[in-house]
Amino acid sequence: KLWSNYQYNRKYRLPPGPKGIPYFGNMFQMPAYHQGPWAKEMAEKYGEMFTIKVASNTWVFLNSSRVVNALLEKRSAIYSSRPSFPFTSDLMSGGCRMVVQPYGAQWRAIRKIMHSILNIKNASLFAPFQDLESKQLLYEVLERPEEWWKANQRFANSVIMSVVFGKRIMEREEENVEKLFDTSREFIMALQPGANLVDTFYILDRLPAPFKWWRTRGKEAFGRVINVYETEVADLKRRMQNGTCPPCFATKFLADPETEKLGRTQTLFALGSLMEAGSDTSRMTLSQIIAAAAADSRWVRTAQAQIDAVCGFGVRLPDFADKTALPYLSAVAKEGFRWRPFAEIGVPHLLIKDDDFEGYRFPKDTVFTWNSWALALSGDEYQDPTRFWPERWLQGGEEGLEDPLKGHWSFGAGRRVCTGYHVGDSNVWIAAARLLACFDFAEVEVWFLLLLLLLLLLLLLLSALCCTMRLTADISKGNPIDTMNLNVGEHRWAPFGVKITVRSQKHRELIERVGKPALDVKY
Numbered sequence: 001k002l003w004s005n006y007q008y009n010r011k012y013r014l015p016p017g018p019k020g021i022p023y024f025g026n027m028f029q030m031p032a033y034h035q036g037p038w039a040k041e042m043a044e045k046y047g048e049m050f051t052i053k054v055a056s057n058t059w060v061f062l063n064s065s066r067v068v069n070a071l072l073e074k075r076s077a078i079y080s081s082r083p084s085f086p087f088t089s090d091l092m093s094g095g096c097r098m099v100v101q102p103y104g105a106q107w108r109a110i111r112k113i114m115h116s117i118l119n120i121k122n123a124s125l126f127a128p129f130q131d132l133e134s135k136q137l138l139y140e141v142l143e144r145p146e147e148w149w150k151a152n153q154r155f156a157n158s159v160i161m162s163v164v165f166g167k168r169i170m171e172r173e174e175e176n177v178e179k180l181f182d183t184s185r186e187f188i189m190a191l192q193p194g195a196n197l198v199d200t201f202y203i204l205d206r207l208p209a210p211f212k213w214w215r216t217r218g219k220e221a222f223g224r225v226i227n228v229y230e231t232e233v234a235d236l237k238r239r240m241q242n243g244t245c246p247p248c249f250a251t252k253f254l255a256d257p258e259t260e261k262l263g264r265t266q267t268l269f270a271l272g273s274l275m276e277a278g279s280d281t282s283r284m285t286l287s288q289i290i291a292a293a294a295a296d297s298r299w300v301r302t303a304q305a306q307i308d309a310v311c312g313f314g315v316r317l318p319d320f321a322d323k324t325a326l327p328y329l330s331a332v333a334k335e336g337f338r339w340r341p342f343a344e345i346g347v348p349h350l351l352i353k354d355d356d357f358e359g360y361r362f363p364k365d366t367v368f369t370w371n372s373w374a375l376a377l378s379g380d381e382y383q384d385p386t387r388f389w390p391e392r393w394l395q396g397g398e399e400g401l402e403d404p405l406k407g408h409w410s411f412g413a414g415r416r417v418c419t420g421y422h423v424g425d426s427n428v429w430i431a432a433a434r435l436l437a438c439f440d441f442a443e444v445e446v447w448f449l450l451l452l453l454l455l456l457l458l459l460l461l462l463s464a465l466c467c468t469m470r471l472t473a474d475i476s477k478g479n480p481i482d483t484m485n486l487n488v489g490e491h492r493w494a495p496f497g498v499k500i501t502v503r504s505q506k507h508r509e510l511i512e513r514v515g516k517p518a519l520d521v522k523y
């Protein structure tokens with residue numbers, strides 16, 4: 001062991017990093033969740049790159065746009081695989097969840113399919129659904145402002161379900177959608193570094209099957225997710241037989257002879273990954289924009305002034321056709337992606353062969369990640385980085401405003417960059433533009449909190465203790481909103497408290513006129 005360590009250290013040179021302990025490395029220093037602030041602190045201490053060990057894996061964090069660009073973008077051909085995840089990928093995803101698949105033929109085939117539906121040329125395919133669902137979103141927020149987070153979820157989910165499965169999701173509580181959010185959350189949790197020992201200590205995977213204590217749990221998780229996807233495909237087939245299914249991606253995909261070659265599990269996961277990635281991401285970014293609007297009304301006033309100038313005060317809703325006339329709204333969407341990236345420490349990219357870079361020599365199988373939180377909140381990268389300040393994107397003119405990838409790393413990098421970024425960007429643009437056109441956002445006031453707490457005390461006597469504790473936790477986050485701990489991944493209750501009010505009677509009438517009819521649209 002000592003000899004092989006000596007040889008390794010002679011051959012390779014890695015950036016410095018915090019000292020770890022034998023076998024576990026830095027595993028216990030990195031928080032289990034919400035690792036962004038810790039990784040930012042390390043970046044401030046070590047500079048553009050730092051190295052940590054998570055058991056036998058070596059991770060290099062990239063902390064400046066310069067090095068992300070130089071490695072993940074420019075050398076993408078060798079920095080685009082994923083580390084092995086015996087539990088999270090092989091067991092609970094049957095090796096078929098694209099986001100954790102290694103770089104290779106299978107990943108390439110699925111990426112091609114994803115691209116065929118999510119690319120910019122299909123913007124016109126998504127636009128009518130985004131238009132319809134964002135109108136319904138406004139009506140839902142008007143009717144039940146305290147359930148804004150559910151309305152965001154339904155919006156994002158229904159857009160992708162309409163395009164992929166030709167069906168609208170009318171109720172956020174729909175059983176299979178609820179299960180989809182649960183399985184997505186389970187997957188994200190499993191992916192956290194150190195969450196499953198076998199994903200970190202690969203040697204455990206060599207144990208004989210009866211000693212692998214995690215197998216049953218992994219198989220059950222796989223069963224749950226496959227069940228969600230199968231339920232959707234069965235429903236699709238039923239509607240196709242009834243003649244009630246409009247043309248959609250899944251009907252074409254399932255009828256394509258090429259699809260058969262993928263096998264059943266991969267076919268289901270291709271459709272499922274679209275549902276999963278398409279639903280969760282846009283709603284989280286929208287939640288962040290709502291938090292930013294409640295925490296700082298300065299930029300909201302500017303956005304509303306521009307919308308009012310173009311669409312009239314409560315006269316009509318902004319539309320995709322207004323995009324060039326509303327550059328501030330494109331800057332809002334961009335700032336929404338940059339401000340508090342939810343993939344806080346990026347997504348791991350695996351280097352597939354030894355590489356030299358500026359005096360360092362990286363061994364094959366080193367994990368590289370862009371330190372997303374640190375990059376977004378770095379004073380070297382952005383002026384006044386913690387502030388939600390759309391103006392930053394307009395300072396040098398409007399160049400690059402329409403490219404969703406330009407100026408931040410929230411969609412990832414290189415060949416692994418998010419395939420759905422056009423859809424995510426347009427989802428966020430239309431929903432944010434319309435919400436800002438019609439509503440004001442404020443942090444929850446103290447008297448309101450006290451009243452709610454009083455009510456909760458009464459509730460305590462009547463309802464289950466755990467439920468009350470959960471509500472209390474929600475409310476305690478309300479005033480003021482802690483924008484560094486937004487917890488937007490939460491899908492079961494409001495991640496933070498916010499007061500949403502319609503801007504005027506004219507806006508109320510506008511929403512009733514255009515938003516309410518959206519509820520009756522069926523196909």
Ligand code: HEM
Nearest residue numbers: 098099277278281282347411412413416417418419420424
């Ligand atoms: C709305 C905001 C969104 C954000 C911030 C986001 C972010 C990301 C990030 C950070 C990655 C990993 C990139 C990397 O490893 O370098 C990713 C991958 C991916 N995203 Fe998104 N995403 C969004 C929306 C969407 C949507 C709407 C879809 C699909 C409908 C989608 C589908 C995917 C897929 C399939 C991958 C896996 C790509 C691969 O591993 O090759 N995303 N996304």
